Amino acid sequence: MRIVLVEDNEALAKGISYRLQDLGHGVDHLARGDEAEPFLRQEAWDLLILDINLPGMDGLTLLRGLRGRDDERPVLILTAQSETEQRVKGLDAGADDYLVKPFEMDELVARVRAISRRSPRPIRRILSLGAVQLDCDARQVTIGADPVALPRREVSLLEKLLSAQGRSVSKQDILDHLYGTGSDVEEAAVEVHISRLRKRLKPHGLSIRVQRGIGYSLTDGERGAA
Numbered sequence: 001m002r003i004v005l006v007e008d009n010e011a012l013a014k015g016i017s018y019r020l021q022d023l024g025h026g027v028d029h030l031a032r033g034d035e036a037e038p039f040l041r042q043e044a045w046d047l048l049i050l051d052i053n054l055p056g057m058d059g060l061t062l063l064r065g066l067r068g069r070d071d072e073r074p075v076l077i078l079t080a081q082s083e084t085e086q087r088v089k090g091l092d093a094g095a096d097d098y099l100v101k102p103f104e105m106d107e108l109v110a111r112v113r114a115i116s117r118r119s120p121r122p123i124r125r126i127l128s129l130g131a132v133q134l135d136c137d138a139r140q141v142t143i144g145a146d147p148v149a150l151p152r153r154e155v156s157l158l159e160k161l162l163s164a165q166g167r168s169v170s171k172q173d174i175l176d177h178l179y180g181t182g183s184d185v186e187e188a189a190v191e192v193h194i195s196r197l198r199k200r201l202k203p204h205g206l207s208i209r210v211q212r213g214i215g216y217s218l219t220d221g222e223r224g225a226a
Contacts, residue, residue: 001046001116001137002026002125002159006036006062007078008054012101016049017180019105020112024139024152026159026177033057040066044163046125046136047112048075050095052086060086060093067094074115127162130220131204134158143204153178154197161208161218168215 003020007013008031017027028045030036034056040048048066052059063075077090077098087098096115099108125136133142139155141148150158160169160177171190178193179185194216198208201218209217 002028002044002163003047003049003112004036004040004043004045005029005049006031006033006054006059007049007051008032009051014180015105016108019109021152021156021178021180023109024155026136026156027180028177029180031055033059033062037062037065040071041069044125046073047115048073049078049108049112050075051078052083052090053080060089063090063093063095076111076115127159129162129218130206132158132162132201132206134162148200150197150200153193154200157193157197158218161216164217166217166219168211168217170215174216 003025005013005016005020005027007016007029010031013029013031017029020027028039028043030039031054033054036050036054037057040062050059050063054062059077063077066073066075074096075094077087077095078101079087079090079098080101087100090098097111099111127134127136131144134140134155135142136159139152141150141155141158156178157174160174171187174190174193175185175187178190194208194210201208205220207219209219211217
């Protein structure tokens with residue numbers, strides 16, 4: 001799944017992102033409600049983990065706006081121990097479940113699994129370009145009719161590029177998607193993953209183009225590869 005995490009506690013956000021990424025999910029982290037609102041409108045995602053107390057725009061306002069435009073994708077809200085009234089308001093606003101801080105990561109993972117199982121809304125997402133197809137839920141890549149085993153971070157990189165639908169994705173955005181926002185991984189790591197994925201895709205007619213200073217994009221065909 002592609003999971004959006006909106007949480008302003010950097011240490012907690014890193015811990016959640018790393019755990020979910022280790023399970024094969026793509027994670028996009030945002031720290032402010034006013035930044036998350038346009039992101040949730042414009043980007044494709046499957047599940048939202050939403051803190052209530054956020055700078056810029058609080059989580060309840062964000063959630064009400066989401067449901068107000070008939071977006072029924074599942075939402076798990078995060079609340080502090082003393083915020084009973086906020087938890088009730090969150091559920092009334094349309095949250096599927098809540099988790100009280102502090103919590104164990106195993107419980108968070110279990111809640112995510114439970115929401116996914118019981119949601120009547122399909123959250124399975126398939127991305128494709130040319131002969132390459134990615135099942136974002138199963139984290140399975142197929143080329144033609146044949147399944148292809150890719151390392152976990154190359155699957156996440158492919159997901160990021162496919163989701164952009166031909167638009168350029170910056171190196172920093174890729175780094176955040178692969179390792180979590182604020183990670184201390186060098187940008188050179190992105191170039192390594194790009195190089196490896198490019199070699200895997202090239203025989204199947206897909207190219208990863210680079211625009212210096214802008215980012216990377218995935219195209220169907222050899223033209224423009226760098």
